Amino acid sequence: MLRRHLLIAGAALLAAGTAIAPSVTPAQAQESVKVGELFSYARMAAFADPYRKGWQLAVEEINASGGVLGGKTLEIVSRDDGGTTADAVRVADELVTNEGVEFLFGTFFSNVGLAVGDYAKQRRVLFIAAEPLTDALTMAQGNRYTFRMRPNTYMQTKMLVEAGRESGAKTWAIVAPNYEYGQSAAANFKALLAEMDPEAEVVVEQYPALGKIDAGATTQAILGANPDGIFNATFAGDQAKLVREGQLRGLFEGRTVLSLLTGEPEYLAPMGAETPEGWIVTGYPWDQIDTPAHLAFVEAYQAKYDDFPRLASLLGYSIPYVIKEMLDKAGSTDTEAMVDALKGLEVETPTGPVTMRAIDHQATMGAWVGRLTVEDGQGKMVDWYYADGADFAHTPEAVKAVRPAE
Known part of the structure; x- marks a missing residue:
């Protein structure tokens, strides 16, 4: 497919925004491996820009050190997926059919x-x-050709539930965006809470539309139920509104709050002095992690962009290295060979070794768990630790019970 599409006219390639310049000849282009990348760049700019910087840095490093498959250049053709299912499928098909990505x-x-x-x-x-x-991506709707890098909602929710085990909270509220991610997070929380403490119960659930939270009404509904604890899966602007309204009305006082993603710099930094004290969160305390691999990543990222990395930067940076190891192991861009190479593949990343589990195609990348505080007017994670994803992934029995056979 790559060879067929290399014959497209240079002007047409330029108009489509592909990464190959018009002056590149077919012979030269055959020396590269084209990979399609799609992301909600316009809708999620705060996450998308650091993510793109991360993978761009990794691709530059990989190509500078010899590329892939014995010297070929790793070439990324990037597109905005529009943030909708219809647009994303259309973009994916354009990348595969028109651009000839592998x-x-x-x-x-x-x-x-x-x-x-x-x-x-x-x-x-x-x-x-x-x-x-x-979870559905690698569980109930998993398939042979789909893999995932980031720890899923089950893994991160389990990290939080275990971290809050000693809180003593018996009654809980859930607030989560009303789409696939929020629904998955809520379902996992209820199941894991029942396992941890059969006497605990969820007494109120709030599912605002993504990006359209009525923070006042949501806060009042939770206050009316008077729970001991709150499980929060909102993020970005919705979370900022919930935090502001909740603090104004005393929602978080004397309550345990378990909050997905809130410790990530993308969402933590904008809250500044409004950061809620004491929340137990998953996140990324980038400036406190002193392992050699992570320090090297931070140094390279700051040198190139004069900015600090976000969780998205780390995620984006790690994926091209997974791609490199996969290609070198497969020895070609044959799809079935690449899929087989990914199963059980172990890759060194700034977080340490990560394995792509063969049973469900879920990577063992973990997350950091800690508490929030405010120092010098900025939010910060403290008392944190790294939770290895391998310790929180679905059991083989759980995977086999719901994942379709390949």
Whole structure:
């Protein structure tokens, strides 16, 4: 497919925004491996820009050190997926059919990731999901051609539930965005809470539309139920509104709060002095992690961009190295060979070694768990630790119970 599409006219390639310049000849282009990348760049700019910087840095490093498959250049053709399932499937098909990419990676929203995963299954094209968190991507709707890099909602929710085990909270509220990610997170919380403490119960649930939270009404509904604890899966602007309104009305006083993603710099930094004290969160305390691999990543990122990395930067940076190891192990861009190479593949990343589990195609990348505080007017994670994803992934029995056979 790559060779066929290299014959497209240079002007047409330029108009489509592909990474190959008009002056590149077919012979030269054959020296590269084209990979399609799609992400909700316009809708999720705060996450998308650091993510793109991360993978761009990694691709530059890989190409400077010899490339892939014995010297070929790793070439990324990047597109905005529009943030909707229909747009994402259309973009994925354009990348595969018109641009001739060998495989796909990326996406942000869980519903979009599921749609592209289904496209990968139907077209038998490899897809490595970056950000989508819903369990369904690698569980109930998993397939041979779809893999995921980031720890899913089950893994991160389990990390939080275990971290809050000693809180003593018996009654709980849930607030989560009303789409695939939020629904998955809520379902996991209820199941894990029942396992941890059969006497605990969820007494109120709030599911605002993504990006349209009525923070006043949500806060009042939770206050009316008077729970001991709150499980929060909102993020970005919705979370900022909830924090502001909740603090104004005393929602968080004397209550345990378990909050997905809130410790990530993308969402923590904008809150500044409004950061809620004491929340137990998953996140990324980038400036406190002193392992050699992570320090090297931070140094390279800051040198190139004069900025600090976000969790998205780390995620974006790690994926091209997974791609490199996969290609070198497969020895070709044959789809079935790449899929087989990914199963059980172990890759060194700034977080340490990460394995792509063969049983469900879920990477063992973990997350940091800690508490929030405010120092010098800025939010900060304290008392944190790294939770290895391998310790929180679904059991083989759970996977076999719901994942379709390949």
